[in-house]
Amino acid sequence: MAASASNIQPDDGVLIEMYRRMLLIRKSEEQLFRDVKLGRTPGQVHLSDGQEAVAIGICSLLEDRDQITSTHRGHGHYLAKGCDVNAMFAEIYGKAEGICRGMGGSMHVADYSKGIVGANGIVGAGLGIATGAGLANQLEGEGRVAACFFGDGAANQGSLMECLNISSLWRLPVLFVCENNGYSEFSPSGTVTSGVISDRAKPFGIPVWNIDGNDVVDVWRTALEAVDHCRSGAGPAFVEARTYRYSGHFSAEAMVLSTPYRSDEEIEAWRARDPVARTRALIIGREAANDAECERMELEADAHVEGAVAFGEAGTAPCPGTANRLMRAGS
Amino acid sequence: MxxxxxxxxxxxxxxxxxxxxxxxxxxxxxxxxxxxxxxxxxxxxxxxxxxxxxxxxxxxxxxxxxxxxxxxxxxxxxxxxxxxxxxxxxxxxxxxxxxxxxxxxxxxxxxxxxxxxxxxxxxxxxxxxxxxxxxxxxxxxxxxxxxxxxxxxxxxxxxxxxxxxxxxxxxxxxxxxxxxVPIGDCVTPLGEARVMREGSDLSLITMGSMTRMTLLAAKRLETELGVSAEVLDLQSLVPLDTTAILASVGRTGRAIVVDESRDACSVASHVAAILADKGFDHLKAPVQRITVPDTAMPYAPSAELPLLPSAERIVSAAKALFPVTAK
CATH class of the missing domain: 3.40.50.970 (Thiamin diphosphate (ThDP)-binding fold, Pyr/PP domains)
Structure with missing residues (x-):
């Protein structure tokens, strides 16, 4: 399937809710980029600015009980799954009040109670974990779905083949979501990847959707079908969403690169297809909300982020012995 | 049973x-x-x-x-x-x-x-x-x-x-x-070593596949050298029963660690380091390690078997620890 076969549209309420959440991701990450420069974060961040529609479109069709595996570029997945923005900022600031008590940081923000089975700094590691979550779901028999977010870089890990094979063989409820942003860290996909990534799922008999990841309606509509496929017990599904990240691989890349690895023209071309702006235009066009109301939604997102910064800043440094105690249960 | x-x-x-x-x-x-x-x-x-x-x-x-x-x-x-x-x-x-x-x-x-x-x-x-x-x-x-x-x-x-x-x-x-083997619920607690043989002159610290030959070596030490060797089976490597290791060497004053790992950074070298740090006052002789040399396992038995720890190697190492009693 090149895209969703249907032309079903989200109703105004769903569209506005997706817009609000996309705004929260965008504003959070803009703030985090400033925070890195201000020295508020002990480590670096990998931003997903420009990719918001994929996380939001997919997670809008997931329930709290459904799981996802996230990546090093995971702030958007975390917020799309409905996790607390305050606890995310505190985590990235390295505070004990963080969602992972300051032990994980930006690459690993995950609220397991909301179904995030880890945000992984090892590219492709979520594939096996999501397949395992799918196995647990199948054994439980309650129709839970596990969605695995991974990038075009991770698609070149051999474990993708292993997990496609097993999940199809066992008919596991796993939704593979490839966020193809065109770059494996600093290498253009075309220099390290042959063929079409989603084609890799086809020989396993897995249904495939290849979509515009910057169109939240397209992602939402695809997720409607793909999540339903998984939930029905028919086995895994595979979505490749073409998208782009504006900020690069990580926040300090300008300091380590001697020459840019992508052009300003390319970045501007993608900004012209910005998923947040497109969603706003759609809302206005549909008259689901007017300019003033959209403006208010932006201010609300700003306020959430402002509150999260204050919460994070007021947090406390974890005690030096924390890691020792947390390594193993019962210690 | x-x-x-x-x-x-x-x-x-x-x-x-x-x-x-x-x-x-x-x-x-x-x-x-x-x-x-x-x-x-x-x-x-x-x-x-x-x-x-x-x-x-x-x-x-x-x-x-x-x-x-x-x-x-x-x-x-x-x-x-x-x-x-x-x-x-x-x-x-x-x-x-x-x-x-x-x-x-x-x-x-x-x-x-x-x-x-x-x-x-x-x-x-x-x-x-x-x-x-x-x-x-x-x-x-x-x-x-x-x-x-x-x-x-x-x-x-x-x-x-x-x-x-x-x-x-x-x-x-x-x-x-x-x-x-006990019937039903016999759970061996993690992190507890067990004394398989009591002794007063030497601690043979070992685990897994090495315990059988270590027990044999202990018997030979008794009969050949008159050395009373204690055999401590670690059972659990993580968590490690440091208390039992130190207690055994506290009783005997000497230790040989028998481990099937390659020598570099082996369990044997870790135990030896613990004894050097925390059991130094107990030690009457340097801790000996019987391990596999830093070599991958070859196929031919004539090349493979000599690399593995053996009762013979344990007995030889023990003899070096008791130069006076050795015959």
Whole structure:
């Protein structure tokens, strides 16, 4: 399937809710980029600015009980799954009040109670974990779905083949979501990847959707079908969403690169297809909300982020012995 | 107590624990056919949902284990040979060992990884490794090594009930060893060594496949040198029973550590370091290590067998510790 076969549209309420959440991701990450420069974060961040529609479109069709595996570029997945923005900022600031008590940081923000089975700094590691979550779901028999977010870089890990094979063989409820942003860290996909990534799922008999990841309606509509496929017990599904990240691989890349690895023209071309702006235009066009109301939604997102910064800043440094105690249960 | 073989004791522990907790599942290469016999009959008893063959896909096997465990299953992945741990190592070293810390303690990972380890059977370099160093250094996993049928059952039960990833390393070629095994719930606590033989002159500290020959060596030391050797079976490498190690050497003043690992960063060298740090005042002689030289296992018996620790090497090392009494 090149895209969703249907032309079903989200109703105004769903569209506005997706817009609000996309705004929260965008504003959070803009703030985090400033925070890195201000020295508020002990480590670096990998931003997903420009990719918001994929996380939001997919997670809008997931329930709290459904799981996802996230990546090093995971702030958007975390917020799309409905996790607390305050606890995310505190985590990235390295505070004990963080969602992972300051032990994980930006690459690993995950609220397991909301179904995030880890945000992984090892590219492709979520594939096996999501397949395992799918196995647990199948054994439980309650129709839970596990969605695995991974990038075009991770698609070149051999474990993708292993997990496609097993999940199809066992008919596991796993939704593979490839966020193809065109770059494996600093290498253009075309220099390290042959063929079409989603084609890799086809020989396993897995249904495939290849979509515009910057169109939240397209992602939402695809997720409607793909999540339903998984939930029905028919086995895994595979979505490749073409998208782009504006900020690069990580926040300090300008300091380590001697020459840019992508052009300003390319970045501007993608900004012209910005998923947040497109969603706003759609809302206005549909008259689901007017300019003033959209403006208010932006201010609300700003306020959430402002509150999260204050919460994070007021947090406390974890005690030096924390890691020792947390390594193993019962210690 | 009924007498049974090592592999039957493991099989019984698996069956009893799968009976005890219906969320417990067993997955791995050929767990249905069971080439070692440890998982034999479990498919018939517990069904294809809970006992599943996996493809030869170790990255997926270990990754799936981490994911299923994080989502409420108690997972027993069978890696077959310990060398195959290497092919599935990301999900062991980067996931199982670290997810709990990275999550700030939000989750537990009840996983029992089974693997058969050790050389001496001409299985050549890629089916003979003893991966103690690699695993004990991860910090986020527990490691147990049974030595007799009774602790094979007890350690397997403890491993499965643990809420942490735990490696249960089966000594290769020892499946046929027979011994008395308690009926029902005999759980060997993790982190406790056991004294297999008492002695007053020398501590022989060992584990797993090495205990049998170490006991033989202790008998020879008694008859040949008049040396009374204590044999301490570590049972559990992580957590390590440092208290028992120091107590034994406190009684004897001398230690030889017998370990099938390659020497560099082995359990033996770690125990020697602990004794140097915390047992220095007890020591009447330097700690000796009987290990495998830093060499991969060759195929030909004439080249392989001399690399492995042996009763002969233990006795020789002991003689050097008792120059006056040695005849």
């Amino acid at each position: 009924p007498r049974m073989r090592f592999i039957q004791a493991i099989n019984q522990a698996l069956a009893e624990e799968m009976e005890r907790d219906p969320r417990t599942i067993l997955i791995g290469e050929d767990v249905e056919a069971s080439i070692f016999g440890d998982t034999r009959g479990l498919l018939d008893r517990f069904g294809a949902d809970r006992v599943r063959n996996t493809p030869i896909s170790e990255q997926a096997l270990t990754g799936i284990s981490a994911g299923a465990a994080a989502c409420g299953c108690r997972v027993i992945p069978h890696m077959m040979f310990s060398n195959f741990i290497y092919t599935g190592f990301d999900a062991i070293a980067n996931q199982m060992a670290k997810l709990r810390l990275m999550s700030g303690g939000q989750i537990t990972l009840p996983i029992t990884v089974i693997a058969n380890y050790g050389g001496g059977r001409s299985t050549a370099a890629q089916h003979s490794d003893t991966p103690f160093s690699l695993l004990t250094n991860l910090a986020g996993v527990e490691v147990v090594v049974p030595s007799t049928p009774d602790n094979a059952k007890g350690l397997m039960k403890a491993a499965i009930r643990s809420d942490n990833p735990t490696f249960f390393l089966e000594p290769g070629g020892r499946g046929g060893d027979a011994g008395d």
